[in-house]
Amino acid sequence: MTAIDMKICIKCTGCIDICPESALFLGEDAAIKCDYEKCISCGDCVDYCPVNAISIND
Amino acid sequence: MEEYDVIVIGAGHNGLTVAGYLAKAGLNVCVLERAGFIGGEAITRELTVPGFKHDRSSSIHGLIHANPLLLNDELGLLSKHGLKYIFPDSNMSYIFPDETSMVSYPDLDKTCQQIAQFSEKDADTYRSFCEESKPMLDMLVAGMFNPPPPLGEFYAQLDRSPEGQQILRHLFMSGYDIVNKLFEHEKTKIAMLKFMSEPMVAPEDKGTAFYLYAAIPLSHYFPHGIPIGGSGMLSEALGSAIKTYGGVIKVASEVKKITVKGGRAASVILASGEEISARRAIVANLDPRLVFPHMISETDKGFAARIAEIQDPGFSAILQHMALNEAPKWKAGEHIGKSISIEPLCWLENLRRLFDDLRYGLIPSPENLAPCIFCTTVLDPTRAPAGKHTLYLWHYMPYFLKDGGPRKWDEIKTQVADMVLDKMRLHTTNMGPENIIARTTYSPIDYERMNPNVVNGSILGPGSYLHQFFSHRPIPELGQYRTPVEGLYMSGQSFHPGGSITGGGRATVQVIMADLKIDFSNVIKQ
Numbered sequence: 001m002t003a004i005d006m007k008i009c010i011k012c013t014g015c016i017d018i019c020p021e022s023a024l025f026l027g028e029d030a031a032i033k034c035d036y037e038k039c040i041s042c043g044d045c046v047d048y049c050p051v052n053a054i055s056i057n058d
Numbered sequence: 059m060e061e062y063d064v065i066v067i068g069a070g071h072n073g074l075t076v077a078g079y080l081a082k083a084g085l086n087v088c089v090l091e092r093a094g095f096i097g098g099e100a101i102t103r104e105l106t107v108p109g110f111k112h113d114r115s116s117s118i119h120g121l122i123h124a125n126p127l128l129l130n131d132e133l134g135l136l137s138k139h140g141l142k143y144i145f146p147d148s149n150m151s152y153i154f155p156d157e158t159s160m161v162s163y164p165d166l167d168k169t170c171q172q173i174a175q176f177s178e179k180d181a182d183t184y185r186s187f188c189e190e191s192k193p194m195l196d197m198l199v200a201g202m203f204n205p206p207p208p209l210g211e212f213y214a215q216l217d218r219s220p221e222g223q224q225i226l227r228h229l230f231m232s233g234y235d236i237v238n239k240l241f242e243h244e245k246t247k248i249a250m251l252k253f254m255s256e257p258m259v260a261p262e263d264k265g266t267a268f269y270l271y272a273a274i275p276l277s278h279y280f281p282h283g284i285p286i287g288g289s290g291m292l293s294e295a296l297g298s299a300i301k302t303y304g305g306v307i308k309v310a311s312e313v314k315k316i317t318v319k320g321g322r323a324a325s326v327i328l329a330s331g332e333e334i335s336a337r338r339a340i341v342a343n344l345d346p347r348l349v350f351p352h353m354i355s356e357t358d359k360g361f362a363a364r365i366a367e368i369q370d371p372g373f374s375a376i377l378q379h380m381a382l383n384e385a386p387k388w389k390a391g392e393h394i395g396k397s398i399s400i401e402p403l404c405w406l407e408n409l410r411r412l413f414d415d416l417r418y419g420l421i422p423s424p425e426n427l428a429p430c431i432f433c434t435t436v437l438d439p440t441r442a443p444a445g446k447h448t449l450y451l452w453h454y455m456p457y458f459l460k461d462g463g464p465r466k467w468d469e470i471k472t473q474v475a476d477m478v479l480d481k482m483r484l485h486t487t488n489m490g491p492e493n494i495i496a497r498t499t500y501s502p503i504d505y506e507r508m509n510p511n512v513v514n515g516s517i518l519g520p521g522s523y524l525h526q527f528f529s530h531r532p533i534p535e536l537g538q539y540r541t542p543v544e545g546l547y548m549s550g551q552s553f554h555p556g557g558s559i560t561g562g563g564r565a566t567v568q569v570i571m572a573d574l575k576i577d578f579s580n581v582i583k584q
């Protein structure tokens with residue numbers, strides 16, 4: 001499961017476009033969200049995030 | 059292995075411009091971009107909550123309107139690729155601490171009337187200043203979108219006439235020296251100094267008077283505009299033109315290495331390990347400090363030392379993006395809100411202290427603040443849900459903080475943002491929490507994190523100093539876009555004509571085409 005720590009995230013929004021499955025999006029609550037139905041845990045967003053705000057846990 | 063005629067590294071608007079002209083010339087071009095989208099610092103995205111589109115970095119397009127790329131629509135961006143500009147009636151509204159204001163219009167007469175509220179003499183001086191700078195400006199504009207003239211030749215040309223010699227003398231002085239000499243009223247001086255500091259230069263640094271001579275008159279000859287839909291529409295139009303001419307753009311493709319074979323730049327290696335080769339040229343649209351020695355090590359020690367000497371601007375900035383329920387209501391009058399940029403200023407002594415604070419790596423004191431505010435949705439409502447607005451609240455800030463360095467920004471960013479917002483609140487009546495739907499703030503270090511090309515938070519690339527100018531930008535050896543490695547070229551804000559939305563890649567591409575024996579004049583005629 002992809003977890004985004006919004007206390008660390010700077011909201012560059014870069015991960016949204018990096019995700020090959022379009023699983024990440026900007027939520028109405030102003031946070032970066034992950035649609036777990038779409039996420040394949042590839043880790044591309046983790047590699048991209050410039051502040052290490054994203055982690056993948058089982 | 060995939061192979062192209064030319065590879066362009068970095069899809070900033072300058073790299074895209076280079077790729078656009080090369081693709082138009084019939085070359086097989088591939089642009090490689092690290093991020094998942096194109097545009098670099100010319101992008102428009104939802105950054106606060108869904109439905110609100112913000113210019114993440116650049117917002118106002120000025121210089122590019124003097125570029126034949128748009129003037130003659132050389133790549134069809136305006137006629138075929140959906141790029142449309144709004145040119146508002148007024149460029150800037152300066153608000154003074156006593157709530158009086160001075161509006162700068164593209165129209166010189168109207169601007170002079172505004173200055174005359176405070177001093178008739180300053181209004182006359184301003185008019186003659188703009189008129190007298192015209193010949194130098196024409197010279198500058200003519201050279202801006204073509205390969206740079208040798209720095210010495212530019213000076214030599216000025217040195218040939220008494221008027222030119224006078225300008226030359228002034229260029230080496232500071233903006234502050236000249237403003238004090240020319241103008242009498244404090245308010246005129248403050249407005250002029252704030253305006254000329256926009257290239258991220260401190261007005262008391264020697265050699266900054268150049269920006270008085272260039273930026274201020276230029277705003278009357280080439281008005282500022284904003285693309286409908288946002289700054290990113292320029293990048294989208296360039297992307298669309300490249301594809302129409304048969305070029306390829308690959309996002310999520312970070313380049314790690316450039317290989318050299320037989321003394322020539324031959325291929326690039328991506329972070330994924332994939333190698334892509336280039337038959338004729340590789341163009342890095344990046345700060346040279348990202349390329350040498352990280353991507354390429356085949357250069358001599360002396361060159362590396364000169365790269366290390368590149369000087370950053372004296373300061374960076376903090377930028378807050380807000381989603382608003384309603385546009386700001388300005389105490390100084392409703393007309394203020396119609397300008398592209400709204401700038402509540404401090405008094406002259408405070409403005410001087412602001413640049414001292416920045417120089418010493420200090421957070422400016424509240425009384426020294428002078429922000430820049432854009433509410434582009436007043437002019438272009440397409441960027442937010444009906445009736446709602448976006449806000450861009452910008453303030454100069456040091457990148458290296460005296461206490462704690464750049465990383466300290468992570469601790470203090472929100473607190474500093476609040477202080478800048480409080481300054482805006484002094485001049486507005488409706489900027490309480492009930493009006494702010496959401497806010498996203500970027501500190502100087504965040505800009506570098508989002509795009510490595512913003513080295514040390516340098517918003518416009520290497521400092522806009524006279525010694526890093528024209529053919530000397532950022533060092534003489536790279537000033538004509540060629541590098542010590544055959545077949546490898548540089549482009550972007552680190553090179554002539556420098557930072558800002560300029561479409562300066564048009565100058566770079568002429569050098570590349572000359573080496574590839576392609577007639578640039580034929581390409582632009584088509």
Ligand SMILES: Cc1cc2nc3c(=O)[nH]c(=O)nc-3n(C[C@H](O)[C@H](O)[C@H](O)COP(=O)(O)OP(=O)(O)OC[C@H]3O[C@@H](n4cnc5c(N)ncnc54)[C@H](O)[C@@H]3O)c2cc1C
Nearest residue numbers: 068070071072092098099115116117118313550551558559
């Ligand atoms: C906060 C901010 C506000 C600004 N406001 C204005 C304004 O209002 N008006 C104005 O005229 N100018 C403004 N500017 C300046 C202007 O935006 C820039 O000077 C201009 O966009 C630079 O374009 P470029 O193509 O040279 O570089 P960039 O846009 O930086 O392009 C470089 C590209 O290379 C990519 N890249 C980096 N490393 C790699 C790699 N290893 N592999 C592949 N790709 C890579 C980056 O992701 C980026 O897309 C602003 C800049 C900032 C940062």
Ligand code: SF4
Nearest residue numbers: 019039040042043045
């Ligand atoms: S792990 Fe991969 S699929 Fe999942 S959100 Fe991140 S980039 Fe998308």
Ligand code: SF4
Nearest residue numbers: 009010012013015049
């Ligand atoms: S890449 Fe990281 S910092 Fe950027 S929006 Fe995604 S989680 Fe936040």
